[in-house]
Structures are given as C-alpha cells and as structure tokens.
Amino acid sequence: MARFNYSYQSGEFAAALVAIKDPIGAAGTAAITEAANIAKAEGRADIAAAGFSKRWQNTLAVIVYPKRGVSIDASALIYHKIRYAGVFETGATIGGKPTLWLPLPTAPKRAGRQKMTPALYVRTVGPLISIERPGKPPLLAGKIATNRRGQINKGKVTLSALRRGGKGAPSTLVPLFIGIDRVSIRDRFSIAQIVQRVAGRLGELYVKNLKVD
Known part of the structure; x- marks a missing residue:
C-alpha cells in the first residue's frame, strides 16, 4: 500500500x-x-x-x-x-424593375470609378435612345461621333467618341445596353x-x- x-x-x-x-x-x-x-x-x-x-x-x-x-x-x-x-455561392434569379439593362461589349466599363449603368451613362456621357425590336429584347443605344464619311473612327467605340456624339457632333447610333426581364445566375x-x-x-x-x- x-x-x-x-x-x-x-x-x-x-x-x-x-x-x-x-x-x-x-x-x-x-x-x-x-x-x-x-x-x-x-x-x-x-x-x-x-x-x-x-x-x-x-x-x-x-x-x-x-x-x-x-x-x-x-x-x-x-x-x-x-x-x-x-x-x-448559392445561385439566384434577379428580376428587373420592370427591365434589367445589361451592358453590351460596346458599352464603356466605367465612368470614373463607378461601374457603367444606363443612368450613369446619361448623367456623364449623353442621351440614350430606346430601340424596340418586335420579338426581341429592347436595346439602348448611344450617339457616337463619326468622321466625314459617317464612319466610326477606326471602328472603335470609345468613351470620348460617345461623349462627342452626345454633345451634337455628327454621329450614328451604337447599341450599348440590352433589356431583359430577369437573369438567372447559377452557383x-x-x-x-x-x-x-x-x-x-x-x-x-x-x-x-x-x-x-
């Protein structure tokens, strides 16, 4: 013990x-x-x-x-x-109010530090023109400055050319946004x-x- x-x-x-x-x-x-x-x-x-x-x-x-x-x-x-x-992470469906406007490749990415939207475009660049297409999603187009031949300079859509077109320079329309009812995002x-x-x-x-x- x-x-x-x-x-x-x-x-x-x-x-x-x-x-x-x-x-x-x-x-x-x-x-x-x-x-x-x-x-x-x-x-x-x-x-x-x-x-x-x-x-x-x-x-x-x-x-x-x-x-x-x-x-x-x-x-x-x-x-x-x-x-x-x-x-x-989870996926989602985002609806428009009533239309969700998505930028096309021709749309400027940003205005300053802000991501481009139709409202921001009108405020900082110029007017947008609505284009209705029967049976297809509507478009919003901007006025882009053209040269003497009525062509876009070098075929490139630039922010400066859009601003000149929006201020009254000789211009043509270029689609910038497409409108859809909703978009589904997968996870x-x-x-x-x-x-x-x-x-x-x-x-x-x-x-x-x-x-x-």
Whole structure:
C-alpha cells in the first residue's frame, strides 16, 4: 500500500493551470490560423477555377481572433469583400424593375470609378435612345461621333467618341445596353463546402500544433 501526499504553496495551483492553459491556447490559435489560411487558399483556387479574375480571388479574406496573442477561444471569420459574392455561392434569379439593362461589349466599363449603368451613362456621357425590336429584347443605344464619311473612327467605340456624339457632333447610333426581364445566375463557388471540409481537420491541426514541455 502506498500513500501520496501533496503539499502546495500559495499560488502554485493557479500557476499550474496557467502553464496548462498557455500551450492549449497557443495550439488552438495556431490550428485556427492554419485552417483559415488553408480555407482561404483553397477558396481562392475555387474562385479562379470558376473563371473569375485575380481581383475576385484576392477579395476572399480571413480574420483570426484574437488579432494579437493566443486564446483557447480562438476563432476565424472567412468572408468575401465583394458584397454580392454570395450570389455565386448559392445561385439566384434577379428580376428587373420592370427591365434589367445589361451592358453590351460596346458599352464603356466605367465612368470614373463607378461601374457603367444606363443612368450613369446619361448623367456623364449623353442621351440614350430606346430601340424596340418586335420579338426581341429592347436595346439602348448611344450617339457616337463619326468622321466625314459617317464612319466610326477606326471602328472603335470609345468613351470620348460617345461623349462627342452626345454633345451634337455628327454621329450614328451604337447599341450599348440590352433589356431583359430577369437573369438567372447559377452557383459557381463552393466556399462553404471548402470551409466545412477544412473545419473537419481542426483536431488534426490542433494536435500538430500542441507543444507541451
């Protein structure tokens, strides 16, 4: 028969708990950080595979809490900086009010820093002319300046030529927007599935990062 007695000094038990808590918090925070970085990398690759630009890929971001130090309650937020990115995760049908105007390849991409819309075009470039086509979606056309032969200079639709045409220079019409009732967007991202899969590895990552002397 053996008996073991333990006598402790004041504060020794609390110090022992801290000694245990520190490596646990460090391992938990490291596991969360590693998982978040894996999810970000795989998520960006998924966005790239869907054919989206580097800008779309890079705006998938993560924040690990706490931002400094370690915690046994560490967590991570994985989000997309483009607010409507979720549409490509779940799919959606977007309806017009009553018509949804989509830019054609001929439409300027932007006016300053703003993405071009019919309202912005009228405000910053010039008037738009409605073209009704029986049995086909309607168009909105802009006036583009032409040369003496009545031709578009070099056959290119430029913002400056559209502005000149809108201000009364000799011009012709060029379709810029097409009107539809609604557009259906299919799901193209799998970020939620990627996050769930990586979350399933947290136990493995925790053990990997646990260091107890």
